[in-house]
Amino acid sequence: MTKTRSTPHTTATERVYRAIRRNILEGVYDGEQFLREEGLAREFQISRTPIREALRRLVSEGWLEQIPHRGARVVEWTRDDADEVFELRSILESHAVRRAATRMQPSEIARLRHLVDAMESLSSAQQSESREDIATLNDQFHQTILESAGSPRLQRLVNAIVQAPMTTRSFHRYNASEMARSMTQHREILQAIEAGDPVWAAAVMRSHILAARPAHHRSDAPLAESSHH
Template sequence: MTAEIPLDGLGAQSLVELALDRIRGDILRGTIGPGERLVEEQLTRRFGISRAPVREALRLLGQQGLVEHLPRRGVRVAELSADDMEELFGLRDALERYAVETALAVPLDQERLAVLERAAERMERAAVADAPLDRADAHREFHLALVALAGHRHLLRAYEPIIMQLQLYMAANMRREAEQRSPAEGAHRHRHLYEAVASGDSGTVLAALAGHGARTYLAPELDPS
């Protein structure tokens, strides 16, 4: 993991949020892989904070589906089966379709659209720089921005843990994906989807979503489709 969290001027809630962001970032970037244990004592030493905010951060990560709390065995990064992945991808597809249909039922919010474009640009920069961790972050940012277009707070709240759980295996399979296709291809797919959304035509957007390649990253038990 990364360096100690600076403590000056931080309250208990801020320490929880910082610990949460740090641990979650390590998980979603693949620094800590599925099935790896997260030991409170080690985390407190690394971050230079007490156990209470670390324990609360791990509890919140459990609610988000990124870690599992096992009786008498502690906490580990979640492991998802092939069936889990299929279900999560199916939910992602359904929620994204609903989000864009809702967003396009009225004139598009241009500020939200600009956030989506910035995420696409960040993916393109990461592809040129061959920076897989930045690319993974931008990928998640893009899909969250896509769903945020609907301006539907509860939808975004339901969607966020799904994309984060999918990111577990996107991170785990990053090297395998890189061997199969260039980073530029993924950036191009997301640029194409952004341009479809910016057109404001729901048929164009739904067609782009259907061909977006949601199952580029798969659990090892599955074959790419």
């Protein structure tokens, strides 16, 4: 990955952000647990300013929720929550790629090809950092398709329901065969778009999104069975 210049302050914020996110993924921080600035500052032996900025970013991405007068709390997703999000994504993003397949410009197709190549090259690595990088590239892949659909309304709807933890948690829990299947589906979505075939593209997109659901549900600590809390 290309290195970018950063100040010690931004480096500290990024380091804390990644550490907290990894702890949420691995269950170190429980669902509905409050994360306090002072406690995290002691844990990471760092000032509260980068902690505060990391927490703000995690709230904006859906990892944490800000509770008035109480602080930031780890979001707990129930099985019903996850099922609903995956089903909505499968419907909306299938529609998005159906539109994008006949509208995408050559430069956008080239970007998709680059993202697919990059994900495939990372998928053989077993480090959790590689999984996080794949999740970031995956988000860019889906966002490129969404933007190419040419529907600001559809884009707003998808962005309103897609939470970063849903995708990242799925990749974090994939076994080797699930990762290989995901890479194959990305490649097939790209091929369908290159062929200008909206029906093919939509069918693969729906399968791709729904196939991630079992991995998201799989955890050492099962998701709650109840509905919204």
